[in-house]
Amino acid sequence: MSRNHVSATVNGDPVEFLSHPGATLLDALRDDLGLTGSKEGCGSGDCGACSVILDGRLVCSCLVLAAEAQGRRIETIEGMADGATLHPLQQKFLEHAALQCGFCTPGLLVAAKALLEVNPDPSESETRYWLAGNLCRCTGYDKVIRAVMDAAADMRQARVPA
Amino acid sequence: MVKVAAADSAFRLYTDGLGELEVEATSVRRLIAALEARFPGLGEHVSRRMAVAIDGEIHQDADDAPLRPGAEVWLIPKIGGG
């Protein structure tokens, strides 16, 4: 069976790859583009470890066909830092010790980034419900929520004009 | 001379129900040898399957650990974890 030729933009860069008809965007990111930061935890869209942002919208990349990425803009964990400068969310996750094994961390960070793009001042409850699609088995979510809300506060500060 | 006790039933199958014994031993290694001499199979069982609590401190595979006279020695099943 012949493969699909896909051109898309990933983390601001133009990319091209050939995908099998049944391949998911997660497969393409990991196997064709070498971007292994997005993880497969379940393959069925239930754990959120594969979270990416597709044309500005948070999705599970294991539920998107690779072919569907044609012509679209994708943001993954690899694009979150600005060169050597970590995104405030990444920095706060480290400061708050909001990760233990780190496997769910990329998905959580991408999902949290998507949250703060639509709601820069989420309450604890809003944060918890937004992140309910990202399973973590290690942390009990406590420090994760603290880190996200702390990052949100910092990012709001940074936006206030001097 | 140390007093050796075990609460677990597997131990007592070797000792005909005795849960407490007096044994002449100055180290765990000698204790195991003494138990094997007295109740064939028991020393092997203790060596493979049991941990030794000496004065409340749990030792696993610590054959060199010394046993001072009068020490409290308890044999308990080996412990793992997750």
Add this chain to the structure above:
Amino acid sequence: MSDVLDRPETAADLKVVGTRPVRPDGADKVTGRATFGADFAMPGMLVGKIKRSPHAHARIVSIDTRKARAIPGVKAVVTAADFPDLASEVMEGGESASNMRDIALNCMARDKALYDGHAVAAVAATSSAAADAALAAIEVVYERLPHVIEVEAAMQADAPLLHAHLFTAGLDTPPAKASNIAARNRLARGDVDAGFMEADAIVEGRYVTAAVHQGYIEPHATVAAWGADGQCQVWSSSQGQFMVRTYCAKVLGLDSSAIRVTPAEIGGGFGGKTTVYLEPLALALSRQAGAPVKMVMTRDEVFRATGPTSGAVIEVKLGAKADGTLTAANIVLKYQAGAFPGSPVVPGTMTALACYDVANFEVTGYDVVTNSPKVAAYRAPGAPISAFGVESAMDELAIKLGMDPIALREKNAVRDGVKAAYGPTFRDIGYVETLEAIRDHPHYAAPLGPNQGRGVAVGFWFNVGGESTAAVHVNEDGTAVVVTGNPDVGGSRAAMAMMAAEVLGLTVDKVRPIVADTAAIGFSMLTGGSRTTFATGMAVTQAAQKIVADLKRRAASVWEVPIDGVEWLDGSAVCLAPGKTRGAAMTLAELAATSAKTGGPISASVSLNAQGAGPGFAAHICDVEVDPETGHVTILRYTAAQDVGRAIHPAYVEGQIHGGVAQGIGWALNEEYVFDADGRMENAGFLDYRVPVASDLPMIEAIMIEVANPRHPFGAKGVGEVPIVPPLAAVANAVRRAIGVRMTELPLSPPKIRAALDGR
């Protein structure tokens, strides 16, 4: 042993231990650069997949692989015929003694499939599609057999028999007939009958828990390469690279030196990755194919063919005087082992009464095989289950006696000098302190509203020590590297760097911790049993102390003074000897720069078998609200007090408490294996196997009580496992207080609560 740290220092004296530096592997983890098991690739790598039995119990009549081998791109097909038929052999290697024959048979079925999902064949191919085609083309003829999963059903005399030669061990008279009861064990003290006669109040209950999975988000993954010269490389997501090496060597009949295992970063284990499933198969496939093979489980496979922990029945009878003094306890535990013997029923019996000073008791445990996946260790294996029964019964006793549940536990609390239920006398424990901490906490006095209830429960876990090796190397610029062999599941490598930095007198950013492969560091028992900070930390500390002794020797020879005239202070050798060099100092960097002149490279290695691991105790408070219409239980507030010995890195200790509590809450409220009439798991995915999500939980308050363990240079005790022990009953006790009905069967899912409310 040490002239730097003879006794655990008070917190005020320590400069690094007890602080909260950012973990050294953190940047890689938040940028997605860290390499987990499935992230690794080798040139020419093939895709490996497994064919699994669709039947819960069946004889394997024949397996025909010819059509599969003929498919283009298929490079290898293996079955049990490609593995040595091992004799039964119990050996150390994993978390506790394991029967290698059982482990081999669990990896690849021989003659019988014992659960739905049991591996019967494996393939390696150049693509995923070719591998799938090969699996479909393997023809297996099964003779289906009746199956049994529920533990008491499996214990019946007429139950379908899993193993024809399994005779119950531990009975006074060895049985003549084979059964599914692999073993019986019993712990006893005093005279239970007399004890019950003395009691003013007696409570009895039968409690049931379902099988639950460790639920790590990362599925098992490995890449294995069998070299043309028989030298093997394995890259694996595992809690122990040495365990992987030992098990693969045994299962495949190799020397340990022929296998080099590199630990990947691990995406959760909790005990579920203290054994092997894929690695021996990947190696066997690689041998046949002459190429590396990568195998990654799907989530479905993780549920159907790995772990879980036992489902169980717990029968508890307690007797007490009117003032709350326990007079007798009789407990029976029946644990599922899955397809092969080895449930954690023995630690379940040992921990059941560990928090209580009771003169008369009998605790009996049964290890029962069932047609479900072979159970694997899960955080404090066996203890949460027996604690669920005991702590629920204690709550009933408190209600019957009209006594506060914390006061009832204080009345019967173990403390230093008391004999544990499993035998030895307790020393340096902090249990009473945890009870006082929750009793005096504002949470305990906070008001509750309608449909709300508050539950209290306590818990215990041994924690282990064991074999560890650590090496410390000082670099030419005075920075250092710490090398150990323990995979980092929760931040332990940060703790290793901190302990070494403390001893060397460096800041932690100057010390780099590495988790090495099996050829690059001496043997270490795996990461589990809450042992790494304790045992490997002890090895790291001793290695750093050896370095300090060496540095002092070098400085002494430079100054030409006796070695006892040199002290090590804040990262420098200082001369205290009288004479013209008195007061002189040399920094670690200066000594490192001139190491060639004073004897050569500065390195030290320590191998030890750490003893004297301190047990952990915890006391928890849980507030719930029950929705009377839906039966849904909301966790409103949770406070967990724990004796942690010494918190080397407090944030990571809190993390262990948070994580254990969350898993316990999931176990209490929603998680369970659901099997259909054919013995197949119906909910083998995260949609219907419902683990706690962020919106299910509140912030969890962790109270860390430090009663130092004198056996560890910094007073550390294991902390990772105790937190999962109390929550099952803490939640159930809270529900009891909220709805007035005792729920005895977990999980407390909405339909069960609704039924209880309807029956009220």
